[in-house]
Amino acid sequence: MAEVREITCDVVVLGGGVAGLWILDALRRSGTRALLVETGALGSGQTITAQGILHGGVKYALSGAPSDAARAVRDMPDRWRRSLTGVEEPDLTSVHLRAPVCHLWGADTLRGMAGLLGARAFLRASPEKVADAERPASLARVPGAVLRVPEPVLCPRSLLEVLAERNAPFLLAARAVSPRRVEGGGSEVLLGDPRGGADLLVRARMLVLSAGAGNESLRAGLGLPPGAMQRRALHVPLLRGEMPTLNGHCVEGASVRLTVTTGRDRSGRVVWHLGGGLSEEGVRLEPPALLRLARAEVERLLPGTDLSGAQGATFRVDRAEGRGEGGSMPGDVTVLRDGDVVTAWPTKLVLAPRLAERVLDLLQLAACSGREEAWRAEATSLAWPSSPVAPLPWDREDLTWTGP
Numbered sequence: 001m002a003e004v005r006e007i008t009c010d011v012v013v014l015g016g017g018v019a020g021l022w023i024l025d026a027l028r029r030s031g032t033r034a035l036l037v038e039t040g041a042l043g044s045g046q047t048i049t050a051q052g053i054l055h056g057g058v059k060y061a062l063s064g065a066p067s068d069a070a071r072a073v074r075d076m077p078d079r080w081r082r083s084l085t086g087v088e089e090p091d092l093t094s095v096h097l098r099a100p101v102c103h104l105w106g107a108d109t110l111r112g113m114a115g116l117l118g119a120r121a122f123l124r125a126s127p128e129k130v131a132d133a134e135r136p137a138s139l140a141r142v143p144g145a146v147l148r149v150p151e152p153v154l155c156p157r158s159l160l161e162v163l164a165e166r167n168a169p170f171l172l173a174a175r176a177v178s179p180r181r182v183e184g185g186g187s188e189v190l191l192g193d194p195r196g197g198a199d200l201l202v203r204a205r206m207l208v209l210s211a212g213a214g215n216e217s218l219r220a221g222l223g224l225p226p227g228a229m230q231r232r233a234l235h236v237p238l239l240r241g242e243m244p245t246l247n248g249h250c251v252e253g254a255s256v257r258l259t260v261t262t263g264r265d266r267s268g269r270v271v272w273h274l275g276g277g278l279s280e281e282g283v284r285l286e287p288p289a290l291l292r293l294a295r296a297e298v299e300r301l302l303p304g305t306d307l308s309g310a311q312g313a314t315f316r317v318d319r320a321e322g323r324g325e326g327g328s329m330p331g332d333v334t335v336l337r338d339g340d341v342v343t344a345w346p347t348k349l350v351l352a353p354r355l356a357e358r359v360l361d362l363l364q365l366a367a368c369s370g371r372e373e374a375w376r377a378e379a380t381s382l383a384w385p386s387s388p389v390a391p392l393p394w395d396r397e398d399l400t401w402t403g404p
Contacts, residue, residue, distance in 0.1 A: 004190075004199045007382060009033040009375075010365060012189050012204040014177060014218060015211030016387060017047035018156070019346045019355055021163040023210055024170060025090045026356040032365055033375045035202060037172045037191060041390035043160040046212050048390040049236065049317045050349045051261040051275050052154045053102060054080045058127060059249055059256050068331025069347075076350045077151055083353075084152070090166060096158035098262065103130065103248035104147040105139055107257060107301055126150075137244040138260075141303040153247045153261055156349070160389045169379040171386040172200070179207060181222055185340055194385055206363055209343040213320035224338050229345070230327055231318040235282035237294035238394050239272040240265060240401070241310030249276065250301045258301050263392060271394045274298070287314040291402065311403035315393050321345045337362050 011027055013020045016038030027034035041048075056077040057070035082088035084095060104127055127147035132140075139146050164171060175192035182188055187207040191200040207222075209215045216229045243262075250258040259275035274294055282290040291312040298305055322334025322345045333355040334345040342362055346355040393399070 004201050005382075006201045006203065007035075007378070008203040009035050010204065011035075011206045011208060011363065012037060012187070012202050013208045013210055014179065014189070015209065015214060016042040016164075016171065017045065017210065017212055018043065018050075018159060018163070018349055018352045019047075019212075019344060020208075020210035021160065021167065022090070022352040022356045023208060023344065023359050024167050025163060026360055027363075027365075028167065028170065028372070029089055030360065030365070031371055033371065035170050035172055035204075035379065036167070037174050037177055037189060037202070038387040039174050039177055040387065042164055042171070042387050043156065044390040046317065046319065047160060047349060048156055049315070049393050050156045051259060051273055052098060052156050052159075052349070053247070053259070053261065054152045054154065054350045055348060056149070056151050058102075058104065058149050058151065059259075069329065072332040072354070073348065073350055076354070079353050080152065080154075080350065084154075090163065092159070092162055094158075094162050096155040097152055098155055099153040099245070099247040100150075101247075102149045102151045102153060103136060103139060103246070104149050105142045105248070105250055106144040107250055107252035136246055136248075138246040138302050138305060139248075143303075149248075155263065155392075157389060157392050164386070164389060168386065169376055172202075172382075173385045173387040179218065179222060181207075181339070181341065187340060200382070200384065205340065206365070207341045208359060208363075209341065210345075212345070213318055215320070215343055215345065219343060222338075222341060224341065224343070228323060228334075228336060228343065229320055230323045231320050232327070232329070233283045233316065233318050234275075234279045235285065235287075235290055235314060235316050236279045236393070237274045237282060237290050238313045238315070238399075239274065239294065239298070239307065239310045240269050240312075240394065241307065243270050243272055243305070243307070243310065245270070246272070246302075252277075258297055260302075263394065265392070265394050272298075273393070282314070283316075287400070288402070290314050309404050311401045313394070313399040313401045315396070315399060321347050333358055335359055335362055 011034040013036040024036045057074040083092040086093040130146045175194045178190040189202045245262045249256045256276040324330040335358045336343045
């Protein structure tokens with residue numbers, strides 16, 4: 001049997017979605033010797049299936065009364081812009097931005113957005129009416145007003161690639177992970193070598209769980225109290241074809257009925273990623289029924305849209321997050337500390353910077369300088385493999401596309 005290798009660090013992060021990668025980046029910038037471990041592809045699960053909208057609270061203020069979620073995210077678009085323009089770390093200037101703004105329209109008229117207009121004073125990203133001549137092609141025949149919201153839309157896969165490149169020597173792939181708490185303090189994580197070689201034992205002062213849905217089993221394995229996490233399911237329809245670019249929300253009543261974001265597959269084809277109430281309602285439907293509903297809703301909410309040549313597919317994903325009141329979405333990030341173990345859920349992709357700040361505050365590690373070069377050399381000397389970035393959902397091999 002091959003001998004087990006060892007390395008010692010300050011913090012090991014388990015889970016390589018946007019939350020874990022941002023936490024790792026922040027730890028390293030503070031001078032902390034940190035490593036991240038991922039057993040699958042980076043971003044697999046929630047991050048790669050996110051629509052990439054950097055929310056500023058608009059969709060959470062439709063009732064006219066700002067919610068906890070609206071308060072939590074209202075400063076986030078500006079925070080992300082500072083990174084996307086290289087003003088603040090992490091430098092994300094290389095991340096692909098799908099659109100600088102989103103659009104908002106009502107299912108019938110502007111009446112469906114009356115509450116939103118009442119909350120404009122609260123919002124940092126205040127919506128503005130779009131002149132008819134400036135409307136996106138898909139919204140040309142919408143009967144009511146169309147609003148422009150300064151919420152950027154980024155490509156989640158591009159974000160993962162940039163964060164992974166920034167932190168490459170510190171990302172460790174694993175065939176399996178076995179964390180345990182050590183008597184007297186600290187943790188040990190045994191990593192199975194995906195190449196079949198010697199296992200790696202990582203010793204750390206602190207352990208951060210940022211594995212989304214995986215946090216549940218990790219906490220159980222560490223003997224931590226149960227019931228900290230909840231799952232809210234989605235069944236998401238995709239359409240690909242010759243549709244125009246569109247990124248935005250359609251409001252019906254005081255909620256978002258449909259969210260559309262636009263990407264491109266590996267062959268350059270346009271893909272519409274459909275979220276909002278449609279993907280929540282889709283949980284109880286089989287794929288053919290959901291795709292029929294999706295086509296009908298697009299034609300109803302986007303008059304004049306031609307889907308005759310579009311193909312469709314669906315995928316399911318769970319939103320894993322800290323437990324919210326009555327099973328509802330938590331109003332903010334969730335960060336729990338159990339001794340030398342911190343568990344973190346961002347709730348929304350846009351809250352990753354806020355989550356990292358909370359985690360670092362909770363870890364209470366003294367900032368150190370001058371250790372980066374030595375730590376990079378030690379991590380690099382491991383020559384340990386790292387995980388690939390997950391494919392966008394529409395590029396997955398297991399999807400079944402139907403239609404023309």
